[in-house]
Amino acid sequence: MFTKGRLCRRQILAAGFALVTGMVVAQAPHQAEAADKLRVGFAPEPYPPFWSKDAAGTWTGFEVDLIAAIMKQMGRDYELVPIAWDGIIPALNENKIDVIFNSMGITPERQQAVDFSDKYYETAIVFVGPKSDKIDISKDGLKGKIVGVQTATAQQNWVQKNYGDVVEIKAYEQQDQVNADLAAGRIDLDLADSIALIQGFLTTAQGKDFEVKGDPIVDPTSGANIGAAVRKGDPLKDEISAAIKAIRADGVYKTINDKYFNFDIYGK
Template structure:
């Protein structure tokens, strides 16, 4: 594999201008932990579906990529402030975000999933039954938007910076149920005893894409070309099967 620089740290100071097509040093931001998409393994190394996909994309682009960790709340502000060049951290395409960033073609789509304790027997689509329940979501996600718009006047919404913190409150019975990316719930909730999927999954949005600054159109073209190539040559499929038992390709 061509040279990769992987760092789980804050990004270095950004260049004064935007990224040009012929520049091959790119910084890609991830929000960690968000298993199975991006997380640290038992050795403390950054790994996950999107991390592997980013590495394959960078190899195809012949780019030296530095992987940096950024809290979700600061993702778009950090991109705009040139702390990094790309966001590849399960960022769903939305109309509001598209006003601020340039999205690549979508590279995966997964539904939102409802998860709770085994004794949770409420129909999450029944607003009368859900009245007074406390629902956990990760702040600023499409799941947060969905619950806010559909149930904001019905349930108490608790927002979390990380999925791990949300699951801790679910285990501590401070939440009745959580609504998260299905693979995240599968990894962080269903892997624990005493919890189950409590409602049908819900497909949200147009899919997940790489986010870049509006001016970096040349880089977006390269990113799209690289993503298409690794889908066509089987690399995407190989990475996907490492983390999922179902198809997330879009």
């Protein structure tokens, strides 16, 4: 499930208008005039239960609620800035946004480009395939298979490193495109975040004929720990980490967690 990588300061326009700078469209759910408002970058695509749009077109989900709680704890106003996933880290480093909150796994490669807060949840990655196909998740078992992943993600890097010599890897701009091609039979396996697949795709009508293949995968390169990304050296990293710790301690995190999950997504 990942690449998911992610110029000037934004100009403040009259309320009700959107700002377009290159590929970046800024939508402010809060008042757009605040000069010290944090610009929170996210990829504007469905990623339930973390990001979904309701009937009114408003973003909802675990990360949406968590961002609001963290910013409240920090005493900071903010706006959500939608950016294509594969450009989100460049947008951060080009000062188009201040922080990325978008289920971004902490990997050694990404840590060369950005700093991360402490984790705010953890997850494994899994292969999902048809129930009717008894696929063995080994090099021999996957030989010749087509594996779908979202581009610029830790999952893409992981499967390339571990199975790239035996499988065909097909990369997509958005995770729901991977799911759709799996359902249509155009790929053999979908590799993505375990929570998004198990509590998202597999619970839908589209995913009813599919199942997890093999065991969940967790290693340092699979992006198991999820954190907020900021520019190198930005003290915002420590401010966010302190806020995560505070809402874990006072029960706010648990309230949000229990709204979406029947287990502690934070992990150990």
